[in-house]
Amino acid sequence: MTESPASKPASNGEGCLHARNGLKPERNGFLKSLQQQSRHRDRNRDEEELHAAPHHGDLYNRPFLESFEETPMLVAVLTYMGYGILTVFGYLRDFLRHWKIERCHIAREKEEQKDFVPLYQDFENFYTRNLYMRIRDNWNRPVCSVPGAKMDLVDRVSHDYNWTFEYTGRTVKAVINLGSYNYLGFAENTGRCADAAAEVSMAYGVGVASTRQEIGNLDIHEEMEDLLARFLGVESAMAFGMGFATNSMNIPALTGKGCLILSDELNHASLVLGARLSGSTIRVFKHNNMQSLEKLLREAIVHGQPRTHRPWKKILIMVEGIYSMEGSIVRLPEVIALKRRYRAYLYLDEAHSIGALGPRGRGVVDHFGLDPRDVDVMMGTFTKSFGAAGGYIAGKRELIDYLRCHSHSAVYATSMSPPVVEQIITSMKCIMGEDGTTIG
Numbered sequence: 001m002t003e004s005p006a007s008k009p010a011s012n013g014e015g016c017l018h019a020r021n022g023l024k025p026e027r028n029g030f031l032k033s034l035q036q037q038s039r040h041r042d043r044n045r046d047e048e049e050l051h052a053a054p055h056h057g058d059l060y061n062r063p064f065l066e067s068f069e070e071t072p073m074l075v076a077v078l079t080y081m082g083y084g085i086l087t088v089f090g091y092l093r094d095f096l097r098h099w100k101i102e103r104c105h106i107a108r109e110k111e112e113q114k115d116f117v118p119l120y121q122d123f124e125n126f127y128t129r130n131l132y133m134r135i136r137d138n139w140n141r142p143v144c145s146v147p148g149a150k151m152d153l154v155d156r157v158s159h160d161y162n163w164t165f166e167y168t169g170r171t172v173k174a175v176i177n178l179g180s181y182n183y184l185g186f187a188e189n190t191g192r193c194a195d196a197a198a199e200v201s202m203a204y205g206v207g208v209a210s211t212r213q214e215i216g217n218l219d220i221h222e223e224m225e226d227l228l229a230r231f232l233g234v235e236s237a238m239a240f241g242m243g244f245a246t247n248s249m250n251i252p253a254l255t256g257k258g259c260l261i262l263s264d265e266l267n268h269a270s271l272v273l274g275a276r277l278s279g280s281t282i283r284v285f286k287h288n289n290m291q292s293l294e295k296l297l298r299e300a301i302v303h304g305q306p307r308t309h310r311p312w313k314k315i316l317i318m319v320e321g322i323y324s325m326e327g328s329i330v331r332l333p334e335v336i337a338l339k340r341r342y343r344a345y346l347y348l349d350e351a352h353s354i355g356a357l358g359p360r361g362r363g364v365v366d367h368f369g370l371d372p373r374d375v376d377v378m379m380g381t382f383t384k385s386f387g388a389a390g391g392y393i394a395g396k397r398e399l400i401d402y403l404r405c406h407s408h409s410a411v412y413a414t415s416m417s418p419p420v421v422e423q424i425i426t427s428m429k430c431i432m433g434e435d436g437t438t439i440g
Contacts, residue, residue: 066328068328086130086134087131089130090131093129094129094130105163106128136162137165142167144171146182146187146189148177148180148182149176150176151175152172153171153175154167154171154172155167155171181384182387183385184385184427184431185387186430187387193387193426193427193430196422196425196426200220200419200421200422201419203418204218204418204419206417208414208415210415211413216414217415220421220425221239223425224421227428228392228424231428231431232363232394233362233373234372234378234394234395235395235397236399236400237393237394237395237400238404238407238410239391240407240410240416241409241413241414241415242389242409243351243383244391246381246391246392247268247273247274248274250274250403251274251277251318251347252279252408253402253408255314255316256278256279256313257279258305258310259278259281259312259316260281260282260283260312260316261318262285262297262315262316263285263318264318264320264323264330265285265286266325267319268324268351271318271320271349281312287326290331290334290335293317293338298342300315314345316344317335317338317344317345317346317347318347318349319332319346319348320348320351320352320353321349321351321353321357322350322364324352329357329364332348332367333368336370336374339374340374345376346377350363350380351380351381351384355386356385363380376396377393378394379392385427386423387427388423389416389420390416390424
């Protein structure tokens with residue numbers, strides 16, 4: 001493991017000094033003052049103080065320790081060379097397919113529809129035909145068991161270079177699962193959660209077929225939301241039937257024209273879509289880079305809206321708890337400090353961190369020992385740690401009451417299925433230890 005620039009110790013032997021986001025410590029006035037105050041402290045003491053910090057969020061000057069494994073130069077060079085060779089031969093084969101010299105097996109639009117808006121981008125089609133097709137047999141494998149620590153796969157073969165597949169009838173047993181969302185093992189077909197979901201199915205049925213505002217609100221929905229609010233340490237919470245729609249359909253209800261959204265460059269597609277649908281002005285800051293975020297905040301306060309220079313109606317900072325593709329954790333203490341300093345709002349997506357991070361499983365807020373009230377909008381999903389489906393938004397009671405009336409996902413979408421709700425309740429009680437068990 002090699003240390004990132006944010007966690008490398010200073011070259012003068014002072015273990016408590018760390019360069020932030022690739023910048024030298026002396027360029028940051030906050031770090032310079034920190035250097036003078038903590039000259040003789042070691043790194044271990046810094047880590048203990050970081051995790052034992054008080055619940056006030058004023059931690060912008062504290063070091064953030066994070067390390068990643070650096071890609072070997074040889075592997076990176078060979079990978080780029082491979083992509084380059086495949087791209088060149090891909091254009092050559094597309095030329096042959098254009099002149100009917102080579103047969104193209106991929107589905108194409110009809111000739112009379114050539115003037116229609118294309119369903120896919122040009123490069124996306126090119127990548128699928130010439131690059132992804134070569135490794136397609138490694139992905140999208142049919143699973144015939146629950147996604148536990150090990151799972152069973154359906155065996156298949158291809159006789160036309162992965163354009164089509166045939167099933168052999170055999171099953172590959174006990175394959176190690178490294179890519180499932182079943183973080184804590186609740187998505188099983190036997191056990192406490194499965195029995196509870198089956199029992200609720202007999203009492204409530206498998207669906208409600210109505211919105212919460214009509215006849216789709218059941219007592220178990222309210223029980224689940226009350227338990228979720230208590231689990232997160234907030235005043236109120238609201239659940240939705242789809243995690244992607246929790247972001248894409250609720251962000252437009254929170255911001256609009258005249259508002260500014262500051263989004264991390266590596267945010268999930270659901271956050272990006274929600275920000276675009278809101279009609280707000282969007283500005284992107286570098287991933288986990290507090291200098292970049294503070295610069296945008298300062299410019300937003302000083303200059304205001306374009307042309308009119310009026311103050312922004314709202315400034316919303318959107319980040320994720322854990323960025324799933326990179327594995328990095330948000331610098332939440334510093335984000336909260338900047339948010340409070342510049343009087344902005346914070347939208348935290350804990351899809352991958354809730355239930356799996358922190359000493360009590362409360363997510364990234366619990367991981368840093370912060371106060372949940374410092375996060376204005378807490379969003380998360382039930383698909384990863386809870387073994388269920390859907391998502392939630394939690395925060396102040398006024399926020400949730402507003403979303404119950406104005407959220408597109410709440411007004412037009414059907415209620416969450418009762419067995420799914422019971423799955424969430426059972427798994428959450430297990431994490432909290434209220435059923436006599438604990439998750440280590």
